[in-house]
Structure formats: structure tokens, C-alpha cells
Amino acid sequence: MKKILKYTVFSLIAIALAACGDLYETHEKYLKMGEEVYIGLADSLQANGGFKRVELKWKLNADPRIDKCVISWNGSEEPVEVKADRANTFMSKILDIPEGKYIFSVIVKSATGKESLVKTISGESYGDKYQSRLPQRGINTMSATPGGVTIDWAPEEGCVGVKLSYINKDGVRKTMHVEPTDPSTLIEDFVPGGELTLVTLFKPELHAIDEIESLPSSILFPAYFTLSKSEWDNTYHVQYADVNRTGWLIEATTEEQGGEGPINGYATAVLDGNLSTFWHSKWSGGAQPPLPHVLTIDMGQEQSIISVELARRENNKDTKGVMLSISSNK
Numbered sequence: 665m666k667k668i669l670k671y672t673v674f675s676l677i678a679i680a681l682a683a684c685g686d687l688y689e690t691h692e693k694y695l696k697m698g699e700e701v702y703i704g705l706a707d708s709l710q711a712n713g714g715f716k717r718v719e720l721k722w723k724l725n726a727d728p729r730i731d732k733c734v735i736s737w738n739g740s741e742e743p744v745e746v747k748a749d750r751a752n753t754f755m756s757k758i759l760d761i762p763e764g765k766y767i768f769s770v771i772v773k774s775a776t777g778k779e780s781l782v783k784t785i786s787g788e789s790y791g792d793k794y795q796s797r798l799p800q801r802g803i804n805t806m807s808a809t810p811g812g813v814t815i816d817w818a819p820e821e822g823c824v825g826v827k828l829s830y831i832n833k834d835g836v837r838k839t840m841h842v843e844p845t846d847p848s849t850l851i852e853d854f855v856p857g858g859e860l861t862l863v864t865l866f867k868p869e870l871h872a873i874d875e876i877e878s879l880p881s882s883i884l885f886p887a888y889f890t891l892s893k894s895e896w897d898n899t900y901h902v903q904y905a906d907v908n909r910t911g912w913l914i915e916a917t918t919e920e921q922g923g924e925g926p927i928n929g930y931a932t933a934v935l936d937g938n939l940s941t942f943w944h945s946k947w948s949g950g951a952q953p954p955l956p957h958v959l960t961i962d963m964g965q966e967q968s969i970i971s972v973e974l975a976r977r978e979n980n981k982d983t984k985g986v987m988l989s990i991s992s993n994k
Contacts, residue, residue, distance in 0.1 A: 714758075823866060
């Protein structure tokens with residue numbers, strides 16, 4: 665029993681000596697090198713994404729030996745060197761790089777080649793793929809009145825604004841910016857049926873250096889708006905003077921001559937200013953002409969007009985749609 669104990673003790677001592685020997689060999693090269701004093705590393709490192717670029721930003725350490733900062737990342741062909749600028753506490757560098765996710769490394773160096781420890785950070789460059797997935801800010805309703813078109817917006821997460829572009833009544837292309845908090849937008853100088861182009865702006869991350877635009881899309885302004893007769897008479901018609909229709913001429917591709925009386929049915933009833941008279945397409949004496957029916961009004965001279973007021977025959981709702989065309993030669 666005693667012999668076994670001695671052997672056990674000797675074995676433990678041998679193991680301990682072997683362990684100490686391995687530990688010494690592991691650290692021997694560092695002990696021979698002596699104490700290493702590193703250059704102060706890049707502090708508060710940030711990577712802010714943008715459109716096909718990334719901004720790296722860091723605080724310059726107070727170490728007086730700092731001469732430059734060296735930036736590298738996965739996929740970089742060669743590091744980018746940035747000369748230390750003591751006039752600024754923070755330094756930055758914008759890297760134009762393809763769309764993708766990256767790991768950036770920043771090493772601070774002295775003029776003699778001494779280096780800091782490596783500082784790393786992840787960052788992302790946003791490009792065409794990201795842009796192609798961006799939505800437009802939604803529109804709940806678009807309604808037109810004589811005062812303009814009102815767009816009621818739907819909320820859109822991440823949206824930081826909308827750019828609107830259109831040709832106004834004066835033939836000039838106009839651009840408007842809509843804030844993300846605006847619930848609605850009034851466009852007063854729109855052209856009915858004209859094209860409205862939308863581009864929605866997004867910030868892909870909190871400190872992104874770019875607002876990235878969605879691909880543009882187009883919609884049409886309402887081609888018309890509807891008013892009641894009382895609204896027109898009491899609110900809008902009273903703002904304008906009726907054009908003098910003396911000498912005006914009218915032609916019709918069809919009219920009812922005689923079947924509705926000496927005045928009614930004829931195209932001239934359109935211009936007499938009397939809502940109790942009416943024009944009617946031909947219905948008597950044979951086949952009725954097909955739609956559309958065309959009335960051509962000759963005003964005799966060029967005139968500026970802001971509206972055309974049409975009235976159906978009293979208690980009649982057959983007319984469903986009217987298209988107005990303007991020319992100087994019929």
C-alpha cells in the first residue's frame with residue numbers, strides 16, 4: 665500500500681513538471697519580445713450605409729504617434745489609407761463599393777510603422793436590388809374640385825418623403841416634396857387627366873448617408889370632377905361671366921327635325937340659353953344614327969373659356985358621357 669502511494673506521488677510530480685514546461689514554451693517567444701506598446705486604436709467606429717457607398721466614421725485617438733489610418737474590407741483589392749487630420753476629432757471616409765454586406769477593418773499606424781489593434785465593424789451598401797424592392801407611398805383617395813386635386817396619403821413604414829412631378833396648367837414641369845407626416849396634399853394647378861409621377865424616399869438605416877428613391881411610377885389626375893347644380897350656380901358659376909353667344913353657329917351629325925316641335929329637336933336649341941328647349945338625335949322616319957353624335961359649335965373667333973356647362977333634357981338621363989374637343993378649324 666505504501667509503495668503504491670509513492671509511485672502515485674512521483675507520477676503527479678512528473679505531470680506537474682511537464683505541464684510547467686509546456687506553459688513556458690508557449691509564452692517563451694512573447695517573453696523574449698518584451699513589452700509591446702500599441703498605437704491608440706480607432707475609437708467609436710461607425711459604418712453608415714448609402715446608395716452604392718458606405719461612410720466609415722471614427723474618433724481619432726489622442727496618441728501623438730498616429731500618422732494614418734488604413735481601411736480594408738472583404739473583397740477589397742488593396743487597403744485605403746487616410747492621413748490623420750489633427751484639426752478634427754472625428755475622421756471619416758466614404759467608400760464607393762458595390763451593393764452588399766461587408767466587414768470593415770481599421771488599423772491606425774505611426775510614421776515608423778507601429779500599428780494599433782484592429783478595429784472591425786459591419787456595414788452595408790445599398791444598390792439597385794434594394795431600390796427595386798422599395799414601394800410607393802400608398803394613396804387612399806384622390807379627389808378633384810375646381811380648387812385642385814387633393815391626395816389623401818396612406819402611412820408607409822420607413823418613408824421619409826415623396827417627390828411629385830407633373831406638368832401644370834401653364835405647361836411648366838413642377839416638382840413638389842411631401843413630408844412623411846403630411847396626411848394630404850393639395851395640387852391646385854393640375855391638368856385634368858394629366859400624368860403625375862411619384863417617387864418615394866426611404867432611409868435604409870438610422871444613420872444612412874443617403875435617402876434612396878423608389879423607382880418612379882405614374883398615375884393620372886382625375887379627368888373631371890362632379891358638382892351639383894346648386895354648387896355650380898351658387899359657388900362657381902357666379903364667379904365668371906357668360907360668353908356672348910351672338911353669331912355662334914352649330915352643326916350636328918344628327919338632329920330631330922319636326923318630331924319634337926318647331927324648336928325642340930334642332931341643334932340650335934343647344935345655344936338659345938333656354939333650359940326648357942332641347943336638341944335631340946334623329947328618331948323619326950327610319951333608322952336611328954349610331955353613337956357617337958357630334959355637335960360642332962363655331963364661336964366665330966378665338967375666345968378664352970374656363971368651363972362648358974351642359975344640361976340634359978329635363979327629367980331625362982340618357983346622356984352618359986360627353987367628350988369635348990377644341991380646335992381653330994372645326
